Amino acid sequence: MKRRDFIRTSVGAGILVSAYPRSLFARLQTQGRRGTMFEKIWDAHVVANLGGETDLLQVDRCIDGSPNQVMRLVREGVELQNPEIFYNVPDHTVSTSPDRYTDQSLGSGWQAYEELADEMKELGFTKAFGQFDPRFGIMHVVGPETGLSQPGMVLCAGDSHTCTHGAMGLISWGGENSGNVLRTGTVIRHRPKTMRVNIVGQLGPGIRAKDVILRTIAQLGTDSGTGYAVEYAGPIVRALSQEARFSICNLAVEMASPTGTVSPDDTTYEYLAGREFAPSQRYWDQAVAFWRTLPTEDDAVFDREETIDMTGVEPQVTWGINPEHAIGINERIPDPDQAPTNKRATYRQAIEYSRLTPGEPILGTPIDEVFIGSCVDSRISDLRAAAAIVEGRRVASTLTSAWVVPGSNAVKAQAEAEGLDRVFKAAGFEWRESGCSKCYGSNGDYVEPGHRCVSNSNRNYIGRQGRETNTILASTTTVAASAIAGSIADVRTFL
Amino acid sequence: MRQVLQRGGQSFEVHEGLAAPFMFDNVSTDVIAPALTEGLDTPRLGGGSNQGATAFANIRYNADGTPRRDFVFNQEAYRTASIMVVGKNYATGSSRITGVTRPLAAWGVRVYIGESFGPIFLTNALQYGVLTIELPRETLDEIVEWVESHHGVRMKVDLQRQLIELPGRDPIPFETDPRVRNKLLYGLHDLEEIEPHLPAARAKREQDEQERPWIYDSGNPQR
Structure with missing residues (x-):
């Protein structure tokens, strides 16, 4: 079959499958799993x-890290669709140095960003938030x-942590x-x-959403x-704040799912208002009424169900080279020889790379640097919680670096209004x-070798x-x- | 190799080449295509501006820039391999196109045979006409055993017939999604596949603008 013939055939087949028996197909395919939020939105x-099982889907929002794509296509004379569904944040290419606004050498290409973004805005792509914009930040903090x-x-977006928005x-x-979008x-x-x-279960003192998801990945596996x-569900997720739910969904991709979700509820709508x-205001009530039809039904059927019991789970830390290498703070470094056969090679590599000794406690392991930031946990509630721990205390003198990087310019401004910056400093x-x-x-923002x-x-x-x-x-x-401790510490002794 | 690095429009029917075993699980794109390669003397490594020189940099070189002997592509038998046999969840983590293109540029890897692949790697590989084949662990172990006892013997991956041919033993059948297979065989670009449906997409959007107007009114200063 020639290439052109294939295209023609695939078009024909597309019409057959999509226009005529598609609805029947869809019913048959989804009969056993109807009622999930994911299927409702997808369909x-x-x-x-x-x-x-491959569909062409309409996109409602698309995030990009630079205006390059838009401007390249415009210069090629391509007609672009719905500029209002796009937004643009160059979070991966900026330095977080306080001097970044004046020092041209910091970051990579933000000057070019500013020039191109101006051009792009004139074309109707108005939501371009360069580093000077009060709405700038990490794209997965900025969107919500x-x-x-x-x-x-x-x-959708290019970045893998786009699952956060779920x-x-x-x-x-x-x-x-x-x-393509x-x-x-x-x-x-x-x-x-x-x-x-x-x-399910009860969260112990000092346990945060990050501990919940690390525990989940450790139990189920990073693949x-x-x-x-x-979909993350159950009483604990229901009780979490909207910001904490982002931390859970952010790590969905660390268990190899590109999509993590939580069914929306009043917590979601109140966060958004x-x-x-x-x-x-004109559409708010109509929108909320629509949103209330979205949550997964009580009798929905999933292809797979897993349960994580958080009762008695300690704060989680990783010892190895992938996110499933998480253990409780009072557990010991695992011995590769005792690991399941299929994990031994990776465990040995992890022990060698992490320079840790099997059988030793992880608690008290000396450290050189700490980092607070990222699309997981850099929102205002996270910074408040961290500030409460460090208030009146001092970072250990043995550390060479201790950074706090707010998730967005808005988070930074709010934290400064509350005096959190002074607490950290x-x-x-x-x-x-x-x-x-x-x-x-x-x-230029990296952890030093070794x-x-x-x-x-x-x-x-x-x-x-x-x-x-x-x-x-x-x-x-x-x-x-x-x-504060200068070593891997149990947060519960600081509460 | 430049030709191979062009995105889309790459057809794939048969590939014949040497295979290299890399049987670790959960190898991340952070390892395959590290973001930070500062301090690496890439011109001395024969790289220059070629990003291939930084593929697997953190496990490929010692701190002084000399090649690590335990890294598979540094071993004589696998230096020119173009087929990688990998473990579970290969190329998990970040969506880095460089996760596909760096090994392509460095070694010309055209086929990955593995237990499973990272959530975004499959899409990225397809964009560059790189074939990914999923097989159960037992079959992979058989392939690795064959590779390790047949240094210098080329294997043949035939997408048309969906067979991996290993001289001296029965061919191993594999399955691919029919759509993915056709896309590779005919070198189709996503846009060619979408184009016939654009009128339907526009009609759906117009209807959606009526049904969910708030999605499109957002950010309107007049509201």
């Missing part, structure tokens, strides 16, 4: 079935914070090419299976979400500008925060406590 966005991410949407009761994923307003996507993770869209890009922390920073070791860093971010892979660095993932308050 409402299908433009056409492209064969098998400005009201751009709303329940019921399909939202906590708003929408479906989202990273790895998409914004160029700009041209067509759609994405091609293979329909995943659905998994519900029920978080457990492969092929699934995950009054934000700049939230539905205006008095304790010996460096109070930085917003951006992705040391989470992925970029733009250093061990306790970090509230989401990845501890080899070389993630810099060359030959060891990352200990933990909750924001565990990071704060460890900064």
